[in-house]
Amino acid sequence: MNGDASGVGGENFDWNTDDELEVNDFSLSSCSSLTPPNGEAVVGCGEARSTAGCSNSKLIDHFIGMGFSKKMVSKAIQENGEENTDSILETLLTYSAIESSPRGQHDVDSDNSSLDSGGSFLDDFSDIDSSSDTEEIMIPESDVDGKLLSLVKMGYTVDEASIAIERCGQNSSLVELTDFICAAQMAKVADAHFPELPLEVKPKLKHCDFSKHKKRKLSDYAMWKKKRRNGVHDDDDETIHLPNPMTGFGAPGEPCQTISRTLPEAAVGPPFFYYENVALAPKGVWTTISRFLYDVEPEFVDSKYFCAAARKRGYVHNLPIENRFPLLPLPPRTIHEALPLTRKWWPSWDQRTKLNCIQTCIGSAKLTERIRKALEDYDGEPPLRVQKYVLDECRKWNLVWVGRNKVAPLEPDEVEMLLGFPRNHTRGGGISRTDRYKSLGNSFQVDTVAYHLSVLKDMFPGGINLLSLFSGIGGAEVALHRLGIRLKNVVSVEISEVNRNILRCWWEQTNQRGNLIDLADVQQLNGDRLEQMMSSFGGFDLVVGGSPCNNLAGSNRHHRDGLEGKESALFYDYFRILDLVKCIMTKAQ
DNA sequence: CTCAGAATGAGTGTAGCG
DNA sequence: CGCTACACTCATTCTGAG
Numbered sequence: 001m002n003g004d005a006s007g008v009g010g011e012n013f014d015w016n017t018d019d020e021l022e023v024n025d026f027s028l029s030s031c032s033s034l035t036p037p038n039g040e041a042v043v044g045c046g047e048a049r050s051t052a053g054c055s056n057s058k059l060i061d062h063f064i065g066m067g068f069s070k071k072m073v074s075k076a077i078q079e080n081g082e083e084n085t086d087s088i089l090e091t092l093l094t095y096s097a098i099e100s101s102p103r104g105q106h107d108v109d110s111d112n113s114s115l116d117s118g119g120s121f122l123d124d125f126s127d128i129d130s131s132s133d134t135e136e137i138m139i140p141e142s143d144v145d146g147k148l149l150s151l152v153k154m155g156y157t158v159d160e161a162s163i164a165i166e167r168c169g170q171n172s173s174l175v176e177l178t179d180f181i182c183a184a185q186m187a188k189v190a191d192a193h194f195p196e197l198p199l200e201v202k203p204k205l206k207h208c209d210f211s212k213h214k215k216r217k218l219s220d221y222a223m224w225k226k227k228r229r230n231g232v233h234d235d236d237d238e239t240i241h242l243p244n245p246m247t248g249f250g251a252p253g254e255p256c257q258t259i260s261r262t263l264p265e266a267a268v269g270p271p272f273f274y275y276e277n278v279a280l281a282p283k284g285v286w287t288t289i290s291r292f293l294y295d296v297e298p299e300f301v302d303s304k305y306f307c308a309a310a311r312k313r314g315y316v317h318n319l320p321i322e323n324r325f326p327l328l329p330l331p332p333r334t335i336h337e338a339l340p341l342t343r344k345w346w347p348s349w350d351q352r353t354k355l356n357c358i359q360t361c362i363g364s365a366k367l368t369e370r371i372r373k374a375l376e377d378y379d380g381e382p383p384l385r386v387q388k389y390v391l392d393e394c395r396k397w398n399l400v401w402v403g404r405n406k407v408a409p410l411e412p413d414e415v416e417m418l419l420g421f422p423r424n425h426t427r428g429g430g431i432s433r434t435d436r437y438k439s440l441g442n443s444f445q446v447d448t449v450a451y452h453l454s455v456l457k458d459m460f461p462g463g464i465n466l467l468s469l470f471s472g473i474g475g476a477e478v479a480l481h482r483l484g485i486r487l488k489n490v491v492s493v494e495i496s497e498v499n500r501n502i503l504r505c506w507w508e509q510t511n512q513r514g515n516l517i518d519l520a521d522v523q524q525l526n527g528d529r530l531e532q533m534m535s536s537f538g539g540f541d542l543v544v545g546g547s548p549c550n551n552l553a554g555s556n557r558h559h560r561d562g563l564e565g566k567e568s569a570l571f572y573d574y575f576r577i578l579d580l581v582k583c584i585m586t587k588a589q
Numbered sequence: 590c591t592c593a594g595a596a597t598g599a600g601t602g603t604a605g606c607g
Numbered sequence: 608c609g610c611t612a613c614a615c616t617c618a619t620t621c622t623g624a625g
């Protein structure tokens with residue numbers, strides 16, 4: 001959804017910040033402290049909550065030896081109690097992940113003037129090793145010893161730091177190094193083998209599955225042990241498998257798959273939430289997302305079951321799944337229905353009925369010219385070799401036939417139509433053609449999302465209050481509007497100014513009577529701000545968000561870094577804000 | 590400066606087949 | 608089962624023209 005996450009970069013975390021603790025104290029102490037919720041379920045089992053600091057120095061040393069800082073360990077033990085080593089570890093790993101995400105640390109390349117924290121939820125740790133702050137920023141790129149020292153001061157072991165510098169290169173930034181270490185630590189969690197962790201914590205850490213899968217897990221575990229004996233490496237113990245066909249809990253016109261499901265207790269609203277991202281993310285990503293989002297099983301849906309273009313996405317939500325209904329009129333389901341004018345030019349040897357995923361770039365005019373030249377030498381059917389070349393390019397760039405031997409990329413308004421937006425939704429506001437494609441390529445497929453959200457219509461006849469994170473061009477807003485669900489108060493967070501303009505423009509054009517508040521940065525949304533807004537109109541009914549996929553998407557050749565990548569780590573902000581909203585709503589009841 | 594074109598693969602899943 | 612071939616993917620970065 002996010003149109004342009006660049007520039008959000010992590011410049012806002014300050015280890016030294018000792019102000020602005022009020023909101024975060026609230027979020028950390030009275031809420032679930034940013035551990036994955038199922039981790040907290042484990043916490044709940046341990047009555048012995050240590051309030052008197054950490055008397056057990058052996059326990060502290062144990063975790064320090066694993067590479068965590070002393071302050072962090074103390075805090076985690078205080079949170080979880082001394083008995084629950086497994087939940088302590090999980091908490092620590094979570095903290096590490098969040099710290100090394102862009103939100104959680106300095107970006108050494110960024111403008112130093114922005115160092116004042118917008119109120120990070122980790123500010124509770126802001127008194128850690130106070131000396132390291134300005135030093136990290138001053139370190140020259142080539143100062144290996146300085147980086148090593150900084151990393152050790154941040155709580156990593158010398159070994160971890162050395163390996164990271166070796167693997168990332170001596171000129172790598174501290175951000176890259178911490179990301180690397182963090183990725184390694186996260187990999188340990190995802191890796192079912194846990195080779196370096198003490199035996200006693202291994203089995204419990206595997207507790208990150210869905211209740212309905214537990215049987216399968218046991219058998220898988222047995223299988224893994226068997227394979228391990230045979231020397232076979234198996235690392236997909238914890239991966240979530242994509243369904244085939246990818247229709248989620250059902251799509252209109254498709255055979256019914258699941259008619260009911262039971263949500264984990266912690267997932268039940270209010271508020272309802274709806275999270276989206278690419279289905280084909282690197283291994284382990286969806287396991288992590290699901291673990292954070294209250295262990296809800298993702299619903300994987302390919303929008304080709306809703307419209308004429310494929311779009312494989314995963315949705316984690318706590319909405320009911322009974323009595324869904326589609327948007328009317330039903331959108332065209334084939335290329336020919338969607339683009340009837342292309343039909344007369346479509347050669348018989350191009351058998352496509354669905355378009356591939358709509359992305360952010362389009363094929364060039366030069367390419368269509370090359371294709372025309374390759375075809376024009378032949379009167380009837382071109383040879384198979386040429387057919388294959390043309391078809392491969394057509395599939396890669398989503399080209400359609402617009403004339404004799406002539407293919408062309410989709411026009412922006414055709415993309416809008418395919419994705420379920422009103423025609424010219426992204427036009428105006430001085431947005432370039434390139435940027436229109438980019439914003440559209442990052443958006444929801446409205447019919448798909450609307451089908452999932454349709455269950456809200458009967459539940460909220462008076463309309464809803466919506467928190468929309470990473471709104472992009474407003475896919476969720478358009479979906480709700482087209483469903484006839486009144487938008488009372490909408491708080492929309494979107495980094496891209498052109499996208500905010502597009503949403504504002506749509507809001508005015510559709511004569512919305514509600515109230516639209518738009519913010520640029522999720523970091524502006526702290527507990528204070530939320531509480532203030534929620535008290536003014538009585539809380540949110542729905543929290544929607546599709547966090548940036550830049551570092552998850554297969555098309556990204558350069559920085560497919562997974563959930564800890566610069567932009568995609570904003571997922572943790574989605575969770576942070578959702579959890580804050582949950583806490584405030586619970587408190588208000 | 591903006592904009593469009595071009596170059597830049599790997600990771601993942603799956604169908605088919607012996 | 609294991610292998611192989613194949614299809615597909617909400618992208619980034621550089622360059623050159625205007």
